[in-house]
Amino acid sequence: MQKPLHETVKEVRQQRGIPQAVIARKLGITRQSYASKEAGKSPFYAEDISTLAESLVVEPAYFFEKELTNS
Incomplete structure (x- = not known):
């Protein structure tokens, strides 16, 4: 099962x-607004993804990859 985006972002950060x-500064928002996004109370927008990926040194697809399981 894939984690919600906000959980993945928080974990990597x-x-x-x-x-x-x-x-928050890189996204052009306050720390409080960012904390709300990371808590899942406000959404991350599509335009946030590339900035998040660059800031966290991951590929944008990383946020959307499904977790692999041993079946």
Whole structure:
């Protein structure tokens, strides 16, 4: 099962040790607005994806890949 986008973004950001304020600045929003997106209370928009990917050093597709399972 694939994780929701906001959970994947939060997980990668925390793994990279990047503060919310840094990502928020790159998206042109406040840290509070970013925190709301990361909590799943507000959506990430399509135009946010490339900035998120660049900031978190992943390919945009990473956010949408399905988790592989051993069946």
